[in-house]
Amino acid sequence: MSPQPKRIPIDWWAVIAALGVAVLVKLHLAPHIPW
């Protein structure tokens, strides 16, 4: 049986995505986000 490719856990994806958003906001590359 071939070994399964190692998946990045969802927690890390969430951290990466959130930090990515924070960087975009910090660098004024994201539009104003209303609620």
Add this chain to the structure above:
Amino acid sequence: MSEAVIVPVRPLGLGERVARTLPGILLLATVGLAGKAAEQFLRDYGKAHHVALPNIEYVLWAILFGLVIANTVGVAGIFRPGIATYDFWLKAGIVLLGARFLLGDVLRLGGISLGLVAIELAVAIAIMTFVGKAFHLKPKLTSLLAIGSSICGVSAIIAAKPAIDADDDDATFAIAAILALGAFGLFAYPLIGHWLHMSDRAFGVWAGLAVDNTAEAIAAGSVYSDAAGKIAGLTKSTRNAMIGFVVLAYAVYWASRGKAHTVSNKAAFLWQKFPKFVLGFLLISLLATVGAFSGPQVTDLANVSRWAFLLTFAGVGLKTDFRELKKQGMRPFVVGALAELSITVVTLGLVLGAAAIFQL
């Protein structure tokens, strides 16, 4: 003897995986937005007709709509991969929630929460184990319910299942029971909070301590107020950080009885089970504390967090399937409900005590 033919399954590429999740994510967004629209509609209707209608937060509507869909027409297979992303939105939402906390507040409230969590853990495990034994539940199902009720419903049960070699059926039941009881708490807790005139902080700590599923804990807090939702997120994350220790203790217990694998490297086990999004939350909070973001930028990040939670709340409703509860009969559910009720009362007492001492 026939030879088994192994057909290699081609792993899906990132693009294909994202494409598979799109229908479900659109459903999450639709249900979430319908919740927001329902809140707005009721408010506008009340104003236009001068009727005093209760302000029902979008959180409750989104969860309610999701529950109705999941338990009537059901969720078609095409939506399932996307609905499963609710965990991603939840965790990304919590990380971004860090922007609304100064690190000092995190340490102070986190410290108070940690003390309360330690007591809550001991009490919840003791109560669930006692009630489970009294009702003669299967010991591993009792363990799963104890882990789920003491730490964090779904993630803790998923983390514990392989560690104590529990059955799929027991894990599915424990998850369904925790979600269903949490859904009930969403409606009941805010009513109790208002009745006792609890502050936003005290209510947030209580929701974070007593509601087992992270999304439902934040939802219960948000139903009370935006500030309470924020505090519930922090308290619940503190509780989640304890997940590894509790699961490890149960793994060691079952291994000592020869009914689970032995854990060889305990430090690696703890790191593997540690919820990494807590680190992201602390990092964003640290950045906000040192002034990395301007006021409007903090608002933007907080709003992204709110949108992520909107998808999460829709997912909670869509994932709660009351029919799963019937499969193991009413007894385990009654055990879960009795234990949760006791935990609710004990944590309420703890929080009211802490609120008086620490001015929460």
